Amino acid sequence: MKGILLIARSHLTTAFRERITLFWFLVFPMFLLVILTLIFANMGQEGEINFPVTLLNEETSGGMTDFAAIVEGVFEKAGEASHEGKEPLFTLTQPSPGEDMKTFLTNEKNELRLGRRAAVIVIPSGFNQALLERMMRPDSPPTTESTITVYTNEGNVASEMATSIIEQIFAGIDREILAQTGRFDEGRAVPIETLWVGKNGEEVSYVDFLLPGMILMGFFVTGLFGVPGSILFARDRRILRRYWVTPLTVPRYLAGFSLGQVGLCVIQFAFLYLLGRFAFGASISFAKPESLFFLILASITFLSFGFFIASIAKTANSGMAIANVLNMPMMFLGGLFFPIGGLPWLLKAIVFVNPLTYLAEGLRTSLGVQGETISSPLTIVVPLCWIAFCILVASLRLNWDVER
């Protein structure tokens, strides 16, 4: 037992002495958690996004029914920050007094093409009269004068998002105009409700969704790089050969190594959990038997996967190369960070054989941050099959000493 504990301790201390190991196993998952949370946690929320938009009001008639001024006013308001310290939804560009409108529009369309504007809105001349006529004769088709043109840059996601928001603003203005002219009865308006299906009827916060994925990523990287790295380098540098001349046996070495590896996973978990909880307000609790079971299952799966890589690689360098090739596809096609729906069949095949897919699903379902999309037994059976397969291959192929 003492030998096992000593091997476990030496594995842990070696990992913490090496800056590279420390970086990839501990700092990198934390860094990724911070970056992705900062980018996606507030996506689409007012006050956090800002689109540069141009508004050109060509209508000059004014009068009692100045609809163009109403539209202009709404966009001007959207160009002001709703709260102090927050960003306005739009940074609005409008022509300065006396500026030639045609030249202004040409320049702004050019800015849109160059990606410096997300949209250019043009209220046409004759808009007030045309809109009034359309209100009088609701069945009349829209004319050029009653239509607001929104120039967009399709394919540019920012432009598409801005245009979608502009559409919502127009729908709101439409309703307001119809209500003020007495045609739309607010009292008869159909109420619209939102229902969140899943975690306690609430929307899951991004960090609660991401944190389990990030913990699994940490375990995965530790297994994928740590196990073959440690074993193959120790074998190639003939460190293992020195062990074998002591009373230490391979099973006891394996037990100690595995214990050290699990210890690394525990440390990773603690750091990531504390960062998620205290820096980003994660509210999920892992103190549930199912969640703990999936964490242990993940740790064992990736440990055996590491042995599998070590057994198929001839040298430490080739082991690292194999791990590098597998790392990205497995990590990103396991649904750890991004949704994996809508993929082509070839990538879906990787998703279905990837143990990370099942472990991520199982862990998230046990934490209540995801509904069941894969049958529950599969989330256990597939990783167990991987463990059995990896151990079988490793036991048949893994050499514990350099070839003479």
Next chain:
Amino acid sequence: MRSFTALLHAEFVTFLRDKATLTFTFLFPVVFILIFGFLMRGTGTVEHARLGLFVPTDVTNEILEEVIAHSGAIEITRYDSESALENSLGDRSIDFGLIWDGEKLTFLYDSSRVQENYAFVEMAQGIGSEFNLRHQGLAPVLTMERVHAGKAAAMNWFNLVVPGILAFSILSAGLFAISGHLTAMKERKLLDRLIVTPMRPLALLAAIACVRLAVVYISTLITLGIAITVLHLTFSVNWFHYTVLVAASTFGMMGFGTVIALLVRKPSSASNIANVLSMLMMFLAGIYFPIEIMPSYLRMISKALPLTYMAEAMRFATGVADMTLVRFWAITAALLAMGILLFPFLARYVVRVDRR
């Protein structure tokens, strides 16, 4: 000249023997396009949504069906109970749900689809607004016409991603040529041996630069070729701009790698720092998701990253985005200048003997 030719040959053979670098240079850009391209193409927007609809049999839903049909790319699946709808939402057979009981509209969302719900909520708001008007026998008076003012090629998400990936692979190749390859030579004391020969440091650097430049150029062409043949994308490449940009960016990133190599105490730390920086830039340079969705402080960081400008210039050179020629040449010149100005420092780094 003889020493340069010999070094060029040695560098080329070393590159071909290094399987890890070969994989990173040729395979990874393609893997990045396929994986990240498909994974992130829906970020912030939705191209096609699946809506589950439940309307009790005694409630009329003609208006609602018309409104949904008018909303664009929505595929409707009808359910005969609320629980069946919720189950489908839970197992992701549908993207969002709608219940119309004759009195109110209830939109249902899967609480765990944190990155996609934003787009579904936008879509639902559109349906709700129009339904409310039509329910009172009204039609929208304000009409809006969308006019695409950008480049035709840019209308495909992948068209914008591919040049970004090309820029990223140039960044990696240039950066790791110094903060990886050269620092590893330093670590293994190979440079110490070379400086006692008549070799001029510039000959070695020129050999490294030439090999990397050729490799990067071929690698980006292969990636572009795969994007055209496998993903059926169309690019309108200005080969002059493209070639100059690839060369300038590679030199520029070698310069950037030099800064890292000069700043770190241990040569081996340089590749780790280069790794972190390239990963940071990949996420923040607007390659996979737009800079506009990020908080203002991240947008500011993004504007300070060379990859942001390299991706922008590459989109211009491949004909998927517009840019003024002045801006393109300014970016290219800045990258080239960074490489050229830092070469003398790099030469000194090569001949600097590390004391044991």
